[in-house]
Amino acid sequence: MTTESSNSRRQFLQKITLAAGAATLAATSGVSHATPATTPTAVDVPEKSKGYQRTEHVDTYYHLADF
Structure with a gap:
């Protein structure tokens, strides 16, 4: 083949x-x-928010998660 x-x-x-x-x-x-x-x-956001709540569901997540 030629160039x-x-x-x-x-x-x-x-x-x-x-x-x-x-x-x-x-x-x-x-x-x-x-x-x-x-x-x-x-x-519409309520004036006072509940914020973070540690519930049974959250505790179960932390228990099962590998931290």
Whole structure:
């Protein structure tokens, strides 16, 4: 195999790859549109939260976990 045929083959594959990439980009550029972001509504949080509570379920988890 000569280097001339190898170079021409590489150039051909590069051109095909660039053409396929450009066609894909052109085909998909108008398809997807981002939806406008909405701001989340405020959640009613009680003034005094109970916070962390050690329950039977939590104790069982700590007992079974390998710490």
